[in-house]
Amino acid sequence: MQPNSNNSEKKPADRLLKMPGKFNRGPVDFKTRIADYEGEIMAIATRSVVTAQRTTPIIQAVEIMTKEGFRRLPVVDAGTHRLRGIVTVSDIVDFMGGGDKFNLVQVKHGGNFLAAINEDLREIMTSQLVTMPVTGSIADAVDIIVNRNVGGIPITDAEGNLRGIVTERDVMKVLTTENSKRTVEDIMKSPVRVTGPDTPISKVCREMVKCRFRRLPVVVDDVLCGIVTATDIMSYLGKGKAFEQLTTGDSAEVMGAPVRSLLSGELHTTTPNRNIHDIAVEMIRRRVGAFPVIEDSHLVGLVTEYDLVKAFAEE
Numbered sequence: 011m012q013p014n015s016n017n018s019e020k021k022p023a024d025r026l027l028k029m030p031g032k033f034n035r036g037p038v039d040f041k042t043r044i045a046d047y048e049g050e051i052m053a054i055a056t057r058s059v060v061t062a063q064r065t066t067p068i069i070q071a072v073e074i075m076t077k078e079g080f081r082r083l084p085v086v087d088a089g090t091h092r093l094r095g096i097v098t099v100s101d102i103v104d105f106m107g108g109g110d111k112f113n114l115v116q117v118k119h120g121g122n123f124l125a126a127i128n129e130d131l132r133e134i135m136t137s138q139l140v141t142m143p144v145t146g147s148i149a150d151a152v153d154i155i156v157n158r159n160v161g162g163i164p165i166t167d168a169e170g171n172l173r174g175i176v177t178e179r180d181v182m183k184v185l186t187t188e189n190s191k192r193t194v195e196d197i198m199k200s201p202v203r204v205t206g207p208d209t210p211i212s213k214v215c216r217e218m219v220k221c222r223f224r225r226l227p228v229v230v231d232d233v234l235c236g237i238v239t240a241t242d243i244m245s246y247l248g249k250g251k252a253f254e255q256l257t258t259g260d261s262a263e264v265m266g267a268p269v270r271s272l273l274s275g276e277l278h279t280t281t282p283n284r285n286i287h288d289i290a291v292e293m294i295r296r297r298v299g300a301f302p303v304i305e306d307s308h309l310v311g312l313v314t315e316y317d318l319v320k321a322f323a324e325e
Contacts, residue, residue: 051146054184055165055174061086064094064132068105069247071097071131076248079297081224081241082162085135086172093164093172095135099240100224105134106243107212107265108219115261123261127247141166144173148184151176156320159222178315179294185322186290194289195282197321198303198311204229205238205269211246212265214238227302227309228269234302234309236273246272279304280313290318 061084062071075083075097085095104111105126111134115126140160142150144167154160155178165174205214205226214226218240225239246252251271252264280289280301289301293315303311 051142051151051176052144052174054180055176057174059084059175062131063088066131067128068131069127072102072244072248076245084164084172085131091171093166093170095137096139097131097135099244101134101136102244103215103240104219106215108215121260123264151181152323156323178319182290182315182319183294186287190287192286192321194280194284194303194313197317198313200311202227202312207270208268210266211269214269225300229309232308236277237302238269238272242272286318286321
């Protein structure tokens, strides 16, 4: 397993961001623009993909994803590279207390978290996958992202072997080479489901799985004090902080800590009147998946990579 960055690899389409004149061409028909890339999804995809096997221990996969900053890790056969599944941060949150995959801890291992994290990855991976062929277009990827709400799409050849992966961020890089007249307020989610700093991590996990969220703003009296993401929860395990809570190895010790313990000091926000093109460029530069939207010191919305891809696709 070679820990090459799924996200940091330079892709041919990255040069589009640096080409003069790309940001001020005015409105361009989306379908016309996409046609230029028909059948060339590999131009923006990551080709050298870090993978795991079905027998990889869960904790090892979590450590790889945490170290490399990945939200997903494809699972392949060691010999053929045939795609067998994928494990995402949402699967990890589900396993850590959010949903049915927590049964591996509670039922099979009687609540013993240390035993459960050494189980094979096959126990929690998603095996029913949405994939793309190598002949796919960027328009195909946009359609999957927007209409099926899939943030990362494995790309396979005719034999089912993994050839690459394309993400919301990859697609957004291409779409944001054109200006937009829309503002954050036009596309943001509002109202926003939130949580409090003293909420146990286990409850946040359940909320994320139930509502299919990857992030929850943390507020006190309507004032934003942070945002907790599925990646933060996974990193709690991947960086070993979860084990500092352990004396008996029971999952309640791991997941009973308040969510405030996961918050970092860095918080990037935006305002409702910002242009979505500017926000997309900033999101790419900062390598974050969402910005809370603040007005008069209060949280009024949330804008995500998904929202931006959908907005640019509609233009």
